[in-house]
Amino acid sequence: MALARLSLNHLHAFAAASRHLNFTRAADELCVTQAAVSHQIKALEAQIGQRLFLRTARGLQLSDEGARLAPLVQQAFALLDKAVQLLDERAPPERLTVAVVGTYAQGWLLERLPQFQAEHPHIELRLQTHNNKLDLATETIDAAIRFGDGAWRSTHAVPLQAAPLTPLCAPALAATLARAADLRRCTLLRSYRAEDWPAWSRAAGIEPLAARGPQFDSSVLMVQAALLGSGVALAPAAMFRRELAEGRLVQPFGVAVDVGRYWLTRPLGREPSSALRAFEGWLQASLAPADAQPPALS
Structure with a gap:
């Protein structure tokens, strides 16, 4: 027709x-x-x-x-x-709405936003946080940064950063942990992903740890609880570098396990806008070489 x-x-x-x-x-x-x-x-x-x-x-x-x-x-x-x-210099900036899992927003993205805005002043970036459970087909967003294996149905996923999980806790509690098995007498804080602590246990070479502590839908909240002495969190150390550098948070063991990574996702079949293409390119260019490598198999 x-x-x-x-x-x-x-x-x-x-x-x-x-x-x-x-x-x-x-x-x-x-x-x-x-x-x-x-x-x-x-x-x-x-x-x-x-x-x-x-x-x-x-x-x-x-x-x-x-x-x-x-x-x-x-x-x-x-x-x-x-x-x-192109004919109107007063045209409003191009809007881009991105949903971001809170851990990634706080641990990596927020401190770099001024750089993105300086490089792309014509893009009005709108951020929403989520708890990693969302349906791109029904959300009024252009893209989402989330944690997982990248195998979401009807979704185009671009790999961003590896995020191996490792135990994190307050210094006083870390001082009582000499070996991985000592975690059995600790309160193990957990996410909604029930397989995380067993996966780390296998990587550490010990019998599976049973996490019976409080459950959180955000690693940010879980680590905050660990900072306050509520227990040991299993979270991506790369997203809590400031707390680790300041000594407020301790990684008692060197073992980490890969159960997923961060991805930039959008609905499959939906053509990305120029703003989204610019944001994706900026994200990938901003990654450190170690972050850009595919996650190692645990």
Whole structure:
């Protein structure tokens, strides 16, 4: 079907709705009503003779035809926006919304943000924190930095930093630990990943440790509890370098285990914006050579 027969308004509504997977948020972006967006999508579907969206128990989803069309239509409108901005020096900065797992935000990203803003003043970076459990298909974000093995469904994942886990605790508690087996008499703080302490035990060559201490959904909170003397945390030492350098936190054993790393992720099939490409390039260029290496198998 020739483009001239299709309404740009209808295509614009589809571009916004396919990005948000939500007609209400698309309407807010376009400054129209939700009913108007719904009407434009139905009109576009009638013109091309294909269903572009499906309503499921998980919410609005793209059909196979919609998934093929969405990246190209979104890219086309992004190019149009960029062309118009070239004519207007007063154009607002390009917005980029990134969800970041809190440990990475505090341990690496925040102190480097001024550098990113200096190198990319045209990008307005918006950060949200999360506890590593999120669904990119339903979140109104452009990308997410998260911890794991990189094998998330329908997700494009770019490896960032290795993050081997190791016991961390307050100096007074560390002074009582002569060998790994001494951890059996300690309160072992834990994350929602039940396999972490057993994996570290195997790497240390001891019988599996049973973590029965408090459970946290954030390594930042878990290590804060360890700093206050609540027990031993199993966390990525690379994200707590300041606390270790200051002597407030101690790594009592040299053994670390790789159970994942940090990744920059986005929905598979969604064309990244120029801002996201710039952010990805900056992240990779900012990594130390040791950080950029693939994680070693434990």
